[in-house]
Amino acid sequence: MTKIKKFISIILVTLVVLNISSMGVLTNKAFGETTESKKFVITFDPANGQEVKQVKIVKGKKLKEKKVPFSKMKKEGYDFLGWYNGQSNKYEVIFPFQPDQDITLVAKWGKHTPPSPVKKDGYRLIFDEEFNNANGKLDSTLWVDQYLSSWTRTPEFAKPIYKINNGVMNLQVKEDTPGWAPEYDGETRVSGFTTGNRNGLHNWNGTNVVRNPVDTQLTHINQYGYYEIRAKGQAGSSRHSAWWLLGFEDREEHSAEIDIFEILGNQQTAVPRAFHGWKDKDAFAVKDQGETFINAQANFHDEWHTFGMDWQNGTGAGAYPDKLVFYVDGKEVGSKNVNIDYPMIQLFSQYEKRAGGWTGPWEWMPYPNSFDIDYVRVYKKLSNGQKELSKKQLKVVHVEDSMVTVLKGQAALKQYTSSVNGHEGEVYTEPNLPNTKSYVNVTWNDGVITQEFVKWDPITQEDLVKLNNGESITKNGILPNLNKVAGITNPTLQIAVTTPPPPPPYTSENLGVANSQTELAKLFDSNLESNSGEFRFASNQLPNDKEVNIQYNFNKNVTLHSISFTTNFGQDQGIKKFKLAAWDSKTNSWVNHDKEYSIPWTAAGNTEIGETLKVEIDSLETSKIKMIITEVGLRWENKIAMREIAFN
Known part of the structure; x- marks a missing residue:
């Protein structure tokens, strides 16, 4: 009797649980949900005459490429490029792909160019x-x-x-x-x-x-x-x-x-x-x-x-x-x-x-x-008639040495300061002098000349002392990318010292961020066809807290009547206005002149060809002249560019 009561109790409990579960399902359905997971239908259209196929993916799950219902995609005269969706099939599907709705994916077809043969004759x-x-x-x-x-x-x-x-x-x-x-x-x-x-x-x-x-x-x-x-x-x-x-x-x-x-x-x-x-x-x-x-x-x-x-x-x-x-x-x-x-x-x-x-x-x-x-x-x-040699047959027959020159008293290594988190302020010193080549030419027994990375022995403080005292030195190098080539001769670097030339008659102050004297030299090389000297500024205006000028030392007293300017795109990137200062040799100081001069660049000169214009100035007798730049064209890249300046 006890066993029968226990059995009946179990049945009653089971019915209650089932009823509660059933009510839960009904309750969820009443709110538009079920206990079954939502699934999205992914339709694949092969666009090659075959029937479309579909797969279902549970919401929140990703569709892996191996689940795509087409394993070998073929279309006469075309190559399969991938599965795409969106308006005009704009978006390529990148697997694994997680859909957020029912979606149709369409195959795109095109024509691949096959790889070229590795061997190339000649x-x-x-x-x-x-x-x-x-x-x-x-x-x-x-x-x-x-x-x-x-x-x-x-x-x-x-x-x-x-x-x-x-x-x-x-x-x-x-x-x-x-x-x-x-x-x-x-x-x-x-x-x-x-x-x-x-x-x-x-x-x-x-x-x-x-x-x-x-x-x-x-x-x-x-x-x-x-x-x-x-x-x-x-x-x-x-x-x-x-x-x-x-x-x-x-x-x-x-x-x-x-x-x-x-x-x-x-x-x-x-x-x-x-x-x-x-x-x-x-x-x-x-x-x-x-x-x-x-x-x-x-x-x-x-x-x-x-x-x-x-x-x-x-x-x-x-x-x-x-x-x-x-x-x-x-x-x-x-x-x-x-x-x-x-x-x-x-x-x-x-x-x-x-x-x-x-x-x-x-x-x-x-x-x-x-x-x-x-x-x-x-x-x-390869040279005409030269057969391609196997790797075993290839040999180096000559390694070129290298040379760099440095001015006496001016030998120095470039340094950079780190701004990397955790390394702020650390100073890095380059191991070699500026203008040192990082490669040498290497000649092989098939006549081919390759360029190979060379790692030179670092310049020491002792080396810098010698160079700045006028003594040339020699450094050795290795070719790390050819370390497996037997019998190779390592190159040498000859560092020669030359005497600095006399300073040029021209100089500048604050003429661009770099104030580059190399670029300034282009303004005084007497070549109207040469490329412009370019001077970039940090913002689209001249600095207002410092003077921007170009100075010229005649090394004797002269009388100036005019200044000629040559450039292209003068309205857009040329000097537009300036004032002058003359050097007073008695007081060893500059005498400023208040008059501001304008360079009347024309639309005709606002081209690649450019133009030359002469600006008449109040006559000045001086041994040095300073042109204080007050207005420039900075339309392109925050820079001015001039071809030539001549004092007449």
């Missing part, structure tokens, strides 16, 4: 990256995993974000990627890697200050040869993917930039290229210039294409003896004569300008944004 491959590292990391013997890192306070922000899978470098900018150098580059997000990095490299603003001093790194630097990559860019306004070459600035004028391409996110059928001389005023006929190749049938965002550049020695003309020839998918698409007599490094960069800019207003795109690279190859042309 050339020797000197640099080859196929991105097949098993550890998924950049090969440190080929690449420097930094992007112009001396400009940032936060070194890790200059490191690339990437994945290497199945032989492809996927260079990424993520939604939470911070601005790499906000003070200098605003809201720009960048992910990049290079073949070289050093302090002060590529001061694109002209006013940037090194804040993260670094040791010089150089894995590959090259002059002349054929470059090729296979890649695809990133869609989306305010974004661009760039492959560019840059002078390594052993000397400040070795700074030219060749943008082999800058694939813009708002131009899927275009491949723009650009050229910037920076401090190299002789690299290009026009300082800043762009060209664009357009293929209306191509999609350079989603399709793989090959891009090449042949840097040819001696095929240019006149003042531009060399030539760059550009290729897309193996077809020549343009060329440019150049005068670049130094080697360059490579840079790969993915950019996103969150504040908008020259690449368009910012728009959201699925993250991560990416620049995909299949391979990077650089070849050197």
